[in-house]
Amino acid sequence: MQNKTKSTLLLELRELHQRLRKLETEKDDLRISLETSTEHGDLIEYELLNRLAIFRQQFEALEQEKKDLELSLQVVTETTDLFQNELxxxxxxxxxxxxxxxxxLAENNLKLQAEIAERERAEAQLKLAASVFQASREGIVITDANCHIILINEAFTKLTGYTEFECLGRNPNLLKSGLHEEFFYQNMWEAIDTLGHWGGEIWNRRKNVEVFSCWLSISAVKSEGQQVTHYIGIMTDNTHQRLSEQRIYQLSHYDALTTLPNRALFQDRLQVAIKRAHRENYRLALLFIDLDNFKxxxxxxxHPTGDQLLQNVAHRLLACVNDDNDAVARLGGDEFVVLLDNLKNEQTILQNAADMADRLLRQxxxxxLLEGFEIFISATIGISLYPEDGDDIDELLKHADNAMFEAKQQGRNNYHFYSKPMNVEARKRLTMxxxxxxxxxxxxxxxxxxxQLDAKTRRVIGAEALIRWQHPQLGLISPNDFIPLAESTGLIIPIGEWALRIACEQNKRWQNEGxxxxxxxVNLSVRQFYHQGLLSSINAALQQSHLDPRWLELEITETLAxxxxxxxxxxxxxxxxxxISMAIDDFGTGYSSLNYLKQFSLDILKIDKSFIGDIHSTSGKALISTIINMAHSLGMHVTAEGVETLEQLEELETMACEYIQGFIFYKPLLKEDMQQLLIRENSKIVNTLSQ
Incomplete structure (x- = not known):
């Protein structure tokens, strides 16, 4: 019973009290029955007494059980009280x-949560780093401490052409281009070992052997013990930047049309050549080339055809220059220069420059051959020498330009060396x-x-209108001086229209005077001939002057034609x-096609005076005779220009040349003198008719 807990004992005691109360109730009932039993006889009383004895026994047993329970409860309570304080x-x-x-546990839980968060953050960073690694536009390669590739990204593959499978375990020197000397790589690794990093431009080679430029950054990764564990290389493709830089350099230093060096680059090279020539005591020759009538x-x-012509000219000039020391450049427009460098022999410098000029002119x-046509041009060259004609860039170029202009004055298609009196001419040209x-x-x-006179009758049948310029400071200026300037500036159009109008008005005025x-x-320049307003300007001149078109003759050069x-x-x-009558002027100085001459159906062919001057030689006479016969066969009349002697006149008469123009009869006359001549001619006609 002592093994029972206090709660169990209390529960049993509570049940025992209930049973005792029940027995008390039954005892009261039994006592009442016993008091009333005498009325029913002894048998009933006996039974009741017997039952009372049994009840008493039960009650006593319950009482004993109660005492035992209370004792046990007391023991348990005392035991509980004993250990209550300890409890x-x-x-x-x-x-x-x-x-x-x-x-x-809470602290550990917080730490665990922090560790979990840190781990998640680290995992997120690793994922981000991996994403950045693969998504980076820069090629990234990671090696171990022995420079064996362990990882590359996709950009590296795109940049080099090598896949990860092809790279793993290999040394990055598989990209070596061979364009760098060994000391380049030695310096690179020395910087990595010393500073822990290196960066710079490097030329590498792709898998397809194409060489490319890139910006490479290499960093060493070290452990806590400062031991190198890895190397990381980051490559940025520099190809487009390089191409852009090259393009910018090309545009700023080379002519876009011909790919020749432009003025800026040529001046740089000329400056270097001048310094070297001064240091090593040798000579330079500068040839300034201007194309004749390129416009x-x-x-x-x-203009596209003109551009093609310039490109072809550049190729021919380059073909003439074989020495690496020499240079060809385009200054702009139709102007080129050739620099002859390293001329050490003073006795042959002039000959070397002249030989080069001859070679260029012949080429x-x-x-x-452009657009199916044969196009003929020529060039004029001016030559200046270092140090005789100048010791800096500007002087040499200016003097070569002056010499070129002087050569043009002498008839184009030739060359001329600079001389100091040309400075005066240059200033005059600027004023002009x-x-x-x-x-x-x-x-x-x-x-x-x-x-112009009839060769047989010696009568005046025409005249050539020649323009003159009376400058207020420079005086009378020859057309050979100002016409090229007018052509280059475009003023030849209004000047030509003026000459045409004045010639028509003057001719009509003479006719009106009987x-x-x-x-x-009237001569037409190339610009004027191909100008879109030519026909309208001619019509206007004829209508305003009321001149019959048959009394107007227009001359074009053989080269123009x-x-x-x-x-x-x-x-x-x-x-x-x-x-209008059409004449071809200066015949023999260009390159005519007989087929085209036939198609042109020109009225008059004018033989250039350079041929007339050679008429006494066998070859000259034969050539002039051939020209005259050819012209007649094509239905053209012939005018001989520049006839100055009686012998020339007689030879031309025997060849059946119809018209004569030259000093043998008349120089160019002022309008007043020409009018007097026509008056005398008219008198001759009247006298002839009256006889």
């Missing part, structure tokens, strides 16, 4: 321990160029007329449809 102490100790352990090609054909005289624009406004131009009608010839034969043919036909 309370144990409970307090347990509560403190529980709180401590709970606090530890005519642009006018007759198109450029050969026809150019500035005054040319005001010459028309100030009425500084006027026309002279050189008579003088015999003659044909007045052949510049663009098809366009020339159409323009000639349009002019002839107006009733």
């Amino acid at each position: 309370l102490d144990a409970r307090d100790t347990l509560e403190i321990e529980v709180r401590r352990r709970t606090s530890e 005519d090609v642009n006018t007759a054909f198109s 450029l005289q050969r026809p150019f 160029q500035n005054g040319l624009r005001r010459a028309l406004e100030n009425d500084e131009f006027y026309l002279c007329y050189q008579p 003088l015999p009608p003659i044909r007045v010839a 052949m510049t663009s034969a098809d366009k020339t043919l159409k323009k000639i036909q349009a002019l002839q449809d107006l009733g």
